[in-house]
Amino acid sequence: MEIDRTTQADYLKALGHPTRIMILELLEREGHCVTNIGEKLNLKQSNISQHLGILRSRGILSLQRDGGLSIYCIKDPNALKILKMVRGS
C-alpha cells in the first residue's frame, strides 16, 4: 500500500516536539502510565494526555489498560531509530 506525503508529514510532525521526544525516550526502556510520565517530565496531566494521544493516533505508541491505569508503550520501533538518526545528523 502507498503512504501519501501528508501522512508521512503528520508522522514526522508527531515526532517533532520536545515533549514528545522526551516521552519516547522515557518509554524506550519500558511502558509508563500517564500520571507517571507527567511526574517524570514535570508537566500537566492534560498536556501529557494530549501528546500521548497524538503519538498514539500516528501508530507510534500503543496503550494497554492495567487496572485503573493507562500504560503507554512504544509500538513503532522505527520512531526510536529515527530519533537516533536525527541525533547523528
Place this chain on the structure above:
Amino acid sequence: MEIDRTTQADYLKALGHPTRIMILELLEREGHCVTNIGEKLNLKQSNISQHLGILRSRGILSLQRDGGLSIYCIKDPNALKILKMVRGS
C-alpha cells in the same frame, strides 16, 4: 557535542511538511534551481524559496550558485534515509 531536543524537534518539523518532502524527493537524484523546483511542483516561487530556506537552515540542503541560478542539493543524506524509514513504518 550534545544536540538538544528542541533542535531535534526543529529538524523533524522541517521534514514534516508535504511540500518539503516533495522537494527532497525531487533533489534526491540531482540538484535543481528554485524556478525549476517551482515548476515541477507547480507552486509559487516565494513559497518554494521559503521552504528551501527552512530546509537549508536545518542543514538538510545546501545551496551553490551557478551563474544567476541558486542550485539546491541534498546536504544531509540522513534526511532521505529518515523519509524511507517513515514510508516503511
Place this chain on the structure above:
DNA sequence: CAGAAAAATTATTATATTCTAATAATTATA
C-alpha cells in the same frame, strides 16, 4: 452505590506555521 483516583476531553488563549502578494535584492546580458 458513593467517593476517590486516573485519564480523556473540551474550551480558551497564546503562539507558530503557512500561503499569497508585493517588493527588494542580486546577477546576467544587451
Place this chain on the structure above:
DNA sequence: TATAATTATTAGAATATAATAATTTTTCTG
C-alpha cells in the same frame, strides 16, 4: 548602465498547534 531574469525577503491573513484550566468520563475500591 539599463533591462530582464532569478531569487530572497517582507507583510498580512488564514490556519494549525500548544498549553492551561476546567470538566467529564472511566475505573477502582470501600
